[in-house]
Amino acid sequence: MGGVGRVTDRRSVLRISIEDPTAPAAGPVATAVRRPDTLAAEEPLEIRVGSLGAIRTPLAVTMRTPGDDLDLALGFLFTEGLIGAAEDVVTAQLCAGTDEPNTYNVVDVTLGPDVPPPDTDPARNFYTTSSCGVCGKASIDAVRTKSRFDVSTDAVTVDAAALAAMPGRLRTAQRTFERTGGLHAAGLFSAAGELVCVREDVGRHNAVDKVVGWALREGRLPLICHVLLVSGRASFELAQKASMAGAPVLAAVSAPSTLAVDLADEAGLTLVGFLRGATMNVYARADRVVV
Numbered sequence: 001m002g003g004v005g006r007v008t009d010r011r012s013v014l015r016i017s018i019e020d021p022t023a024p025a026a027g028p029v030a031t032a033v034r035r036p037d038t039l040a041a042e043e044p045l046e047i048r049v050g051s052l053g054a055i056r057t058p059l060a061v062t063m064r065t066p067g068d069d070l071d072l073a074l075g076f077l078f079t080e081g082l083i084g085a086a087e088d089v090v091t092a093q094l095c096a097g098t099d100e101p102n103t104y105n106v107v108d109v110t111l112g113p114d115v116p117p118p119d120t121d122p123a124r125n126f127y128t129t130s131s132c133g134v135c136g137k138a139s140i141d142a143v144r145t146k147s148r149f150d151v152s153t154d155a156v157t158v159d160a161a162a163l164a165a166m167p168g169r170l171r172t173a174q175r176t177f178e179r180t181g182g183l184h185a186a187g188l189f190s191a192a193g194e195l196v197c198v199r200e201d202v203g204r205h206n207a208v209d210k211v212v213g214w215a216l217r218e219g220r221l222p223l224i225c226h227v228l229l230v231s232g233r234a235s236f237e238l239a240q241k242a243s244m245a246g247a248p249v250l251a252a253v254s255a256p257s258t259l260a261v262d263l264a265d266e267a268g269l270t271l272v273g274f275l276r277g278a279t280m281n282v283y284a285r286a287d288r289v290v291v
Contacts, residue, residue, distance in 0.1 A: 152268020222246020
């Protein structure tokens with residue numbers, strides 16, 4: 001599901017190289033060359049939501065890498081508990097917005113007649129950055145969205161060796177990361193280690209929402225017997241999104257937060273952190289990881 005806009009852009013940089021940084025003060029030789037560099041694009045995406053026949057009202061603005069924008073919008077609405085199935089959405093379309101030239105940084109979503117419209121009170125509107133997740137919810141109770149899926153009952157097991165191989169497979173599939181070094185990724189794997197879907201974005205949470213939105217359209221929710229792997233750390237919000245999508249295992253190449261571990265314990269979600277090389281830490285529901 002497309003997005004319009006560039007995933008990468010070029011900028012001129014001054015490349016400085018030092019031949020031997022450990023040499024004595026008079027010894028190191030530095031060279032400076034100006035050259036083009038490829039950067040990951042970051043642009044705002046506004047998500048507008050409304051009922052059939054009503055005006056779509058701005059609900060959220062997220063800083064993201066253009067691409068798979070409709071999946072991002074649908075995944076966001078699902079993981080925030082605003083829709084429960086693909087059938088809850090009548091239409092979702094990219095709009096030009098007011099930018100010149102048009103950047104298509106607006107998604108209009110029309111909800112079905114039986115779907116309650118979201119609260120668009122400005123005090124509760126969503127704003128997300130590429131470095132953090134949802135900002136602006138009124139309380140921690142509002143953040144702790146209740147999932148319609150009970151991941152604690154998923155009887156899946158994953159071999160530790162299969163888990164250890166997943167980050168390498170995810171990195172191989174990250175096409176844009178190889179050119180920029182600046183994008184996170186979310187990968188959906190089968191319990192056997194098969195990569196089912198991968199999405200990239202400047203924000204980990206956006207990459208996860210893009211995967212969830214894809215799964216929503218493909219009729220794959222809940223993500224029973226699957227592993228959701230994220231680059232970087234595992235935050236509370238990512239644990240919540242995994243739970244909301246019905247994924248029984250969330251793995252991250254870096255550290256989890258305390259709230260992420262607490263939520264995993266509460267939801268019955270297997271949480272794996274520091275998944276690097278041949279080692280990993282299992283913070284919750286370790287019974288699913290077979291050693």
